[in-house]
Amino acid sequence: MEESFRSDSCQLLETDGDFIRFGHVATFDLQLVEALSPCDERRRDFKMDMDIDTGGNQGQNPGQRGYMAAASGPIEVDPSEIEFLEQIGSGSFGAVYAGKCRQKDVAVKVLAKQDFDQKTLEAFRHEVAVMSKIYHPNVNLFMGACTVPGNMMIVTELMRGDLERLILDDQVHLTLLERMKLARDAALGMLWLHSSNPQIIHRDLKASNLLVDTNLNCKICDFGLSQFTPRGKNIMDGKEGAKGTPLWMAPEVMMGEPFNEKADIYSFGLILWFLVTKKEPYEEYDDLETFTRDICLQKVRPRLPVDCDPNLRDLITRCWDQHPQVRPRFSDIITKIEHIMVDLAIEDKIGRQFWKYYFLQKDTVSWSDFINAFAKLLDLVPAIYKNHPIAYILQNHPEVLEEKLRLDIECLKIVLADVSKNQSEDNFVVFSEKFGNICNWFGPLGLKPFPNNQSILDKIRLLLLESWFHGDISTPESELRLSGKPEGTFLVRFSTSSAGCYTVTKVSAGPDGKPSIKHQKIQHRPATGVFEINGRSYPTLIDLIRCEQNELRLFMPCGGSRYQTLFMQQNTAGYVDG
Numbered sequence: 038m039e040e041s042f043r044s045d046s047c048q049l050l051e052t053d054g055d056f057i058r059f060g061h062v063a064t065f066d067l068q069l070v071e072a073l074s075p076c077d078e079r080r081r082d083f084k085m086d087m088d089i090d091t092g093g094n095q096g097q098n099p100g101q102r103g104y105m106a107a108a109s110g111p112i113e114v115d116p117s118e119i120e121f122l123e124q125i126g127s128g129s130f131g132a133v134y135a136g137k138c139r140q141k142d143v144a145v146k147v148l149a150k151q152d153f154d155q156k157t158l159e160a161f162r163h164e165v166a167v168m169s170k171i172y173h174p175n176v177n178l179f180m181g182a183c184t185v186p187g188n189m190m191i192v193t194e195l196m197r198g199d200l201e202r203l204i205l206d207d208q209v210h211l212t213l214l215e216r217m218k219l220a221r222d223a224a225l226g227m228l229w230l231h232s233s234n235p236q237i238i239h240r241d242l243k244a245s246n247l248l249v250d251t252n253l254n255c256k257i258c259d260f261g262l263s264q265f266t267p268r269g270k271n272i273m274d275g276k277e278g279a280k281g282t283p284l285w286m287a288p289e290v291m292m293g294e295p296f297n298e299k300a301d302i303y304s305f306g307l308i309l310w311f312l313v314t315k316k317e318p319y320e321e322y323d324d325l326e327t328f329t330r331d332i333c334l335q336k337v338r339p340r341l342p343v344d345c346d347p348n349l350r351d352l353i354t355r356c357w358d359q360h361p362q363v364r365p366r367f368s369d370i371i372t373k374i375e376h377i378m379v380d381l382a383i384e385d386k387i388g389r390q391f392w393k394y395y396f397l398q399k400d401t402v403s404w405s406d407f408i409n410a411f412a413k414l415l416d417l418v419p420a421i422y423k424n425h426p427i428a429y430i431l432q433n434h435p436e437v438l439e440e441k442l443r444l445d446i447e448c449l450k451i452v453l454a455d456v457s458k459n460q461s462e463d464n465f466v467v468f469s470e471k472f473g474n475i476c477n478w479f480g481p482l483g484l485k486p487f488p489n490n491q492s493i494l495d496k497i498r499l500l501l502l503e504s505w506f507h508g509d510i511s512t513p514e515s516e517l518r519l520s521g522k523p524e525g526t527f528l529v530r531f532s533t534s535s536a537g538c539y540t541v542t543k544v545s546a547g548p549d550g551k552p553s554i555k556h557q558k559i560q561h562r563p564a565t566g567v568f569e570i571n572g573r574s575y576p577t578l579i580d581l582i583r584c585e586q587n588e589l590r591l592f593m594p595c596g597g598s599r600y601q602t603l604f605m606q607q608n609t610a611g612y613v614d615g
C-alpha cells in the first residue's frame with residue numbers, strides 16, 4: 038500500500054513538463070541587447086547567448102564539453118575540478134554531496150539519470166541556463182554545471198541543511214518569530230521566481246526544498262527541474278519519509294488539471310502549517326487513493342492548533358484554499374507575514390503600530406533610524422528643531438537638547454541597542470523583538486501627555502539609577518555576582534523566562550544557616566503596568582522593592598551594575614524623581 042502511494046505520486050509529478058517556454062530566454066535577451074551600444078562588449082556576449090538559445094550553436098557539438106561555456110548559462114564545470122566530500126542528501130533527482138570546487142565549499146547534485154535522449158538533454162541545458170540567471174538572496178545560488186552526459190551535475194552554494202530536518206530536529210529550538218522569518222525568506226525567493234520572465238513555477242515546493250544557512254537565512258532550491266525527475270525514482274525508502282509524494286501538492290496538480298503558479302501557494306500554505314506545528318503534514322495517511330480523494334474531493338486539510346494566531350490561521354487557510362484564484366500572491370503573503378512577525382515580536386499596542394509604521398519590512402534597524410523615529414513618536418525634539426533627525430542633533434548639536442533628554446536616550450540605548458554584527462553606520466542596532474521586550478518591561482508605551490507624567494524613558498532612567506538593578510544578566514551571572522556576599526545582599530534583573538517580568542535574586546539564610554542564593558519572580562502585567570509579589574501589587578518596581586525590603590529581607594544592593602557608569606559624570610540629582 039505504502040509503495041503504490043509513493044510510486045503513483047511520481048506520475049502525478051509529471052503532469053506538465055513545459056511551463057517554461059525556452060524561446061522566451063532569447064526574446065528577453067534580444068530586448069536587452071538592443072538597448073546596448075554597438076561597441077558594448079556585452080552586446081557580443083548576448084549575441085553568442087542568443088545563438089545558443091535559439092539553437093544556433095554553429096560549430097559546437099552539443100554534448101561536448103564547451104557547449105555551455107559559450108552560453109550565458111552557468112559556468113561549465115569540469116568534473117575533475119570537483120572534490121567530492123560526504124553525501125549530504127538524496128532526492129528523486131539524484132544524490133547531493135558536499136564538496137569543493139575551485140577551493141570553494143559547494144553542494145554538488147549528481148543526476149541519477151545520465152542517459153537522457155537528445156531532446157531532454159537540450160531541455161535540461163536550457164533549464165539550467167534559465168536557472169543560472171536567477172540571482173536572489175533567497176534562491177540557492179547556482180554556481181555551475183556539468184552538462185555532459187555521463188557526468189551531469191549541478192554545483193550550488195553549500196547550505197547548512199534543509200528546513201524539514203532543521204524544524205524536526207529536537208536539538209534545535211526556534212521561536213515562532215524565527216520560523217516566520219524563515220517563511221518570509223522563502224516567500225521572498227518564491228516571489229522572485231514567480232515574477233521572473235519566463236515565470237518559474239516551482240511545482241515541488243516543500244520543506245526539504247528550502248535550504249537554510251548558518252545565519253538562518255532560508256533559500257529556495259530545486260526549482261525548475263522537476264520535469265527531469267526520472268519516473269519511478271520518487272519512491273522513497275522508509276527513512277526518507279514521504280518526500281516526493283503529493284503531500285505538498287495542490288489538488289489541481291494531483292488531479293492532472295491545468296494549474297498555474299497558485300499551485301506553489303498551496304504548497305506554501307502547508308509549509309506555513311509545518312512551521313507552526315513542527316509536524317509533517319498528513320502523517321495519518323498511507324494510501325494514495327484515500328489521500329487524493331480526501332484532499333481533492335473532501336477538501337481535507339491539516340488541523341491548525343487552537344491557539345494559532347488568527348492572522349496566521351487566516352493566511353494559511355487562504356493559501357491552501359481549494360480554489361486557486363482565492364489563494365493570495367506571494368507579494369500579499371510577504372506583507373501578511375511581516376505584520377504577523379511584528380505582532381509576534383511586540384505585544385504593546387502603540388509599540389506595534391510604531392514598528393509597523395516605520396519599519397514593517399525590517400526586524401533589525403540601525404540605532405539612529407530607530408531613535409529618529411522614536412523621538413518623533415514621543416515628541417522629544419524641541420519645536421524649533423522639529424525637522425532635524427534626533428540622531429543628527431545628538432551627534433552635531435547635543436547642547437540644544439536638555440541634559441535630561443540626552444541621559445534618557447543614553448539609558449534607552451544601553452537597555453535596547455545591541456552591537457551590530459555587520460558594523461552598521463553607528464555600530465548599534467535595534468531588534469524588533471528586543472523593542473517588544475522593553476515595551477513589556479517598561480510599558481505600556483504611552484504618548485504625550487504621559488500617564489502619571491512619566492514617559493517610558495523616565496521609567497527606564499529611574500530604574501537604571503537604582504544600584505540594585507542589573508537588567509539583562511543571566512541567572513548564573515547573578516549568582517556569580519552574589520556569591521560570597523553577606524545575607525540580605527540582592528539585585529533585580531529582567532526575567533529571562535516570562536515576558537515583562539523581573540527576578541529578584543538575593544542571599545538568604547539556607548536551612549542549615551549557611552547563606553544561599555534565591556531567585557523570586559516579580560510579576561509584571563505589561564498592559565496595566567502593575568508589579569506583584571506574594572499577592573501584593575505596586576504601581577512601580579521601585580515602590581515594590583522599597584515597601585517589600587523588610588518582608589523579603591533585601592538589605593544591601595549588590596554592586597557591579599553596568600548601568601551605574603551612565604550616571605557617574607552626570608548631575609543626576611534632579612532626575613531621581615522624574
Ligand SMILES: Nc1ncnc2c1ncn2[C@@H]1O[C@H](COP(=O)(O)OP(=O)(O)OP(=O)(O)O)[C@@H](O)[C@H]1O
Binds near residue numbers: 131
Ligand atoms: N545546496 C545544498 N546545501 C546543503 N544541502 C543541500 C543542498 N542541496 C540539497 N541539499 C540536501 O540534499 C537534500 C536532497 O536535495 P534534492 O533537492 O536533490 O532532493 P529533494 O528536493 O529533497 O527531493 P526531491 O528531489 O525528491 O524533490 C535536501 O533536502 C538537502 O537536505
